[in-house]
Amino acid sequence: FKMQEAAEHNMKMHPMWQGPLTVPGGDHQSPIDIVVRKSVFDSELKPLVIDYDPKTCQQIWNNGYSFLVEYDDTTDKSTLKGGPLQDTYRLCQFHFHWGESNAWGSEHTVDRRLFPAELHLVHWNSDKYSLFEEAVMEENGLAVIGVFLKVGKRHEGLQKLVDALPAIRHKSSVVEFNRFDAACLLPTNTDDYWTYHGSLTTPPLTESVSWIVMKQHIEVSHDQLAVFRSLLFTSAEEEVQKSMVNNFRVQQSLCGRTVRSSFT
């Protein structure tokens, strides 16, 4: 029920989230609830091949919806392939979604289970397209890895990122951020995942995403998550400061799609 309150709160407070509930004619929208017993094991799904180069990390900034860590994607230095993917995809950024409380915050759910936050590692198909902006409009343009966060022990690798957040409290603030190895945010087991075809979860909500949602979560501390919540949706000039929380989209209907699993 509380999550429903948060979703309604979202609709009221953040006009951006009042965007189209579903894109006109959009029947491959994200996020979704992953119903484990309805997912179909696919033995053809390969292990993911994730090869990130920390040297391609460039900056961290507050875009007014979340905070993004951006990578230099002008060469195939940080790539994702394998899994359900036919081509090579380049890492361009990662970001998170979280709640105002630990009771909710993730975009995807597993058998309706909510997590306090969700990490999205965003990649685009560099075999077929030459720019992210092109790929974002195409059917198999993007691949996003989703990783659930649970509150528990402190995540040592995340701390470097947490320490940078106070410098980007307001919308549009940017700071240089180098040598961050995004691979440290992946769970130990990346062989077990669910995959389905969906969309961006923020406007323009284009249906260009091969979603790869990890079965295993990562743990971060309560204090680390509290720093996420100290960020602001608003820019330094705005008089009313709004804390950046509940920046998740409500779940969308599956519309007959099948969620495949890489594990039994």
Ligand SMILES: NS(=O)(=O)c1ccc(C(=O)NCC(F)(F)F)cc1
């Ligand atoms: N939350 S999500 O689905 O991983 C997600 C990933 C990327 C973008 C994004 O790049 N929007 C900017 C664009 F593409 F120009 F519209 C939005 C949402």
Ligand SMILES: [Zn+2]
């Ligand atoms: Zn996202």
